[in-house]
Amino acid sequence: MIGIAATGTGKTAAFLLPIIERLAGQTGTRALILAPTRELALQIGEELERFGRGRHVRGGVVIGGVGMGAQAQAFRDKREVIVATPGRLVDHLQQGTARLDQIQILVLDEADRMLDMGFKPQLTRILQRLPRARQTLLFSATMAGEVEAFAAASCRSPVRVEVARSGTTAARAEQRVFLCSQEEKTPLLLSLLSRDALSTLVFTRTKRRADRVAKGVERAGIKVARIHADRSQGQRRMALDGFKDGTYRVLVATDIAARGIDVAEIGHVVNFDLPHVPEDYVHRVGRTARAAASGLASAFCAPDEVALLRDIERLVRATIPRADVPRDDPAFAAELARAGEGRAHQGVPSPVKHPEKLDIVLFRENTEDVYAGIEFKEGSQECERLITFLNDDLLKGGKKKIRTDSGVGIKPISIFGTKRLVRYAIRYALETGRKTVTLVHKGNIQKFTEGAFREWGYEVATQEFRDQIVTERESWILGNLESNPNLTVEQNAAMIEPGLEFGSPSFREELYAEVKSVIDSIGKSHGNGQWKKKILINDRIADSIFQQVIIRPDEYSILACPNLNGDYISDACAAQVGGLGIAPGANIGDGYAVFEATHGTAPKYADKDVINPGSVMLSGVMLFDFIGWIEAARLIENSLERTIQQKFVTYDFE
Numbered sequence: 001m002i003g004i005a006a007t008g009t010g011k012t013a014a015f016l017l018p019i020i021e022r023l024a025g026q027t028g029t030r031a032l033i034l035a036p037t038r039e040l041a042l043q044i045g046e047e048l049e050r051f052g053r054g055r056h057v058r059g060g061v062v063i064g065g066v067g068m069g070a071q072a073q074a075f076r077d078k079r080e081v082i083v084a085t086p087g088r089l090v091d092h093l094q095q096g097t098a099r100l101d102q103i104q105i106l107v108l109d110e111a112d113r114m115l116d117m118g119f120k121p122q123l124t125r126i127l128q129r130l131p132r133a134r135q136t137l138l139f140s141a142t143m144a145g146e147v148e149a150f151a152a153a154s155c156r157s158p159v160r161v162e163v164a165r166s167g168t169t170a171a172r173a174e175q176r177v178f179l180c181s182q183e184e185k186t187p188l189l190l191s192l193l194s195r196d197a198l199s200t201l202v203f204t205r206t207k208r209r210a211d212r213v214a215k216g217v218e219r220a221g222i223k224v225a226r227i228h229a230d231r232s233q234g235q236r237r238m239a240l241d242g243f244k245d246g247t248y249r250v251l252v253a254t255d256i257a258a259r260g261i262d263v264a265e266i267g268h269v270v271n272f273d274l275p276h277v278p279e280d281y282v283h284r285v286g287r288t289a290r291a292a293a294s295g296l297a298s299a300f301c302a303p304d305e306v307a308l309l310r311d312i313e314r315l316v317r318a319t320i321p322r323a324d325v326p327r328d329d330p331a332f333a334a335e336l337a338r339a340g341e342g343r344a345h346q347g348v349p350s351p352v353k354h355p356e357k358l359d360i361v362l363f364r365e366n367t368e369d370v371y372a373g374i375e376f377k378e379g380s381q382e383c384e385r386l387i388t389f390l391n392d393d394l395l396k397g398g399k400k401k402i403r404t405d406s407g408v409g410i411k412p413i414s415i416f417g418t419k420r421l422v423r424y425a426i427r428y429a430l431e432t433g434r435k436t437v438t439l440v441h442k443g444n445i446q447k448f449t450e451g452a453f454r455e456w457g458y459e460v461a462t463q464e465f466r467d468q469i470v471t472e473r474e475s476w477i478l479g480n481l482e483s484n485p486n487l488t489v490e491q492n493a494a495m496i497e498p499g500l501e502f503g504s505p506s507f508r509e510e511l512y513a514e515v516k517s518v519i520d521s522i523g524k525s526h527g528n529g530q531w532k533k534k535i536l537i538n539d540r541i542a543d544s545i546f547q548q549v550i551i552r553p554d555e556y557s558i559l560a561c562p563n564l565n566g567d568y569i570s571d572a573c574a575a576q577v578g579g580l581g582i583a584p585g586a587n588i589g590d591g592y593a594v595f596e597a598t599h600g601t602a603p604k605y606a607d608k609d610v611i612n613p614g615s616v617m618l619s620g621v622m623l624f625d626f627i628g629w630i631e632a633a634r635l636i637e638n639s640l641e642r643t644i645q646q647k648f649v650t651y652d653f654e
Helices: 011-023 038-055 069-076 086-095 111-116 120-128 145-154 182-193 207-219 233-245 278-285 303-316 330-339 381-394 415-432 450-464 472-483 489-496 505-526 542-551 563-576 614-627 630-645
Strands: 002-004 031-034 059-062 081-084 105-109 135-140 160-162 173-179 200-203 224-227 250-253 268-271 295-301 361-364 374-376 408-410 436-441 469-471 535-541 558-561 584-588 593-597
Touching: 002 011, 011 031, 011 038, 011 105, 011 135, 031 120, 038 059, 038 081, 038 233, 059 069, 059 086, 069 086, 081 086, 086 120, 105 111, 111 120, 111 135, 111 145, 120 145, 135 145, 182 200, 182 207, 182 268, 182 295, 182 330, 207 224, 207 250, 207 415, 207 630, 224 233, 233 250, 268 278, 278 295, 278 303, 295 303, 361 415, 361 563, 374 381, 381 408, 415 436, 415 450, 415 535, 415 558, 436 450, 436 542, 436 563, 450 469, 450 535, 469 472, 472 489, 472 505, 472 535, 489 505, 535 542, 542 563, 558 563, 584 614, 593 614, 614 630
Parallel strands: 002 135, 002 160, 031 081, 031 105, 059 081, 105 135, 173 295, 200 250, 200 268, 224 250, 268 295, 361 558, 436 535, 436 558, 469 535
Antiparallel strands: 374 408, 584 593
16 A cells, blocks of 8 residues: 655554554564654654553564664564664664564555665565565655555555645645845844744754754754764754753754654744755655644745755645745844854954955865875985986986986875865765865876876766766856857857867867767756856866965865865965964864864974964864764854953964
8 A cells, every 4th residue: 555645644643553453462573664764763663652552562663873682682572563774674684683474564654765765775675575465555745756666566456545645745834935045044044043932943955064054053042953864873862852852942954854753843844955855845844733733834945946946846736935034133144244254263363354255175185295205315325226217217318307416205196095085075065065176286287196186086076976066167168058059069169268269170179079078968967057056166276276265265165185285275274364373173084083283383382381272272173063062162162262352362363
């Protein structure tokens, strides 16, 4: 059976109560309920305990993030109903601690979400362990096409029951959408929170975004908790329980909380970011106005999300009312002004007029370039051997020679190191909503090291993130075509390469092929303005970036550099917002992270109590933010800023 009903209308009870009645008096594990998230599985388990106790129907919850011992015991006890997430159930099947050969009833709750989250391989493995003679029920508020295909493959003659059409939102939820910029979203949220004391559930698109929004809410003095996949099961349970009992007024979550989380009296649901999957909007809104209650559902729509809004309105078959952004509200204006301060702490001296315009995150590879530390002292036996080898072998017959009185260093830049760095930079841009990643290099001089860094950076962008990025040259080609749809390939090429007519025939043909390739390969996916919603990947010569971060800092967001360039540029940026004395630093790898001051040590200042401790303290703030200790991070940061404003400072800030 396929069951569809609006969120908040009691789908959980619709399958739990009949299961309890059917299994009363039976022994052995007879029913399996699968849910996409731990929170939903725990909630179903709580309801099973509540209703099944009187009928002596026992349940066990099998989820990740906790030990497997008690779960294995539930299988050994042959509890009548098992509620599980697919991944952890497969773990038990692999270890031989779970048997499903007596299952009579299979329930897939939020079936579309399970398939959307990539659980189909696990579901297939689970189905192979179940008896073919069983009842299968699929429940959800929405029913995407892949669910019907899955049902057709796994069920025999499924019956479709719709209490409400797929895509129906909670009837008592007052929906509204605010058209605003990305920069206005946090001020808008704080303005709405200042109007009332409603419990509020805020949905963001990414884990890092959830952390950032929670910081803003906490800074406003509002009790807030977070739920996302990087939080431990204990942290997630504590956050949800605290939200339920009123300890926290606001819960910021990714879509992990959108499905089936039943918290009484959620007064306001905020879509801080519109979901990429329009069906998720229905589930998000369904967290308020449950049962007979009413509630608010607000959506924030930035210019790059208008297409997502159209998809949502097409699904719900209605135009969501527009609401005015309260730009005159003091809470809105105060947060917008605070955000405009960027990374420049108030009271910190700066040599530039507008340090608040600088908001740059810099990624640099810390194991290569000159930081590889491969060098040989002038006059040493190793250095003389290397120079002889280079001059007499590799450079033999050429005009270039290395002077024999030189010290020599080796500057390695690898494909692995480059692609790892650029991959992290692009992922960070996706997670935080930043719009530009700039590859910084000296490829005009060092073609096979830093020039290769540029080429390998573009490779990882276009090969691994094709749907999410557009290169600068691609944006020119697509932009030209949008301005004039009748533009020929040759005309387009001439616009992106002025003076093309003076180039060689082979150069012109190469450029024509590039333009045609861009139009053919991404014209449909990125054309008609879609490229403007993508992350822009461009590159700049290192020399020019030193100027750009001073005269046009607001045009750059993320810089990816070989180490030496990054070392210089990070100091140039830090000078605008207080210098190295207050600049935090971190070395973050795949499995380890070290947070440290950027300015090192200076023996002549030892024991004199004159060096700015801000760099060490803010590196600690970075550490706390990284591990999720947001409250501790904000206390330190706010205290440091107040100390600076009171002029209780070291000599460099006087």
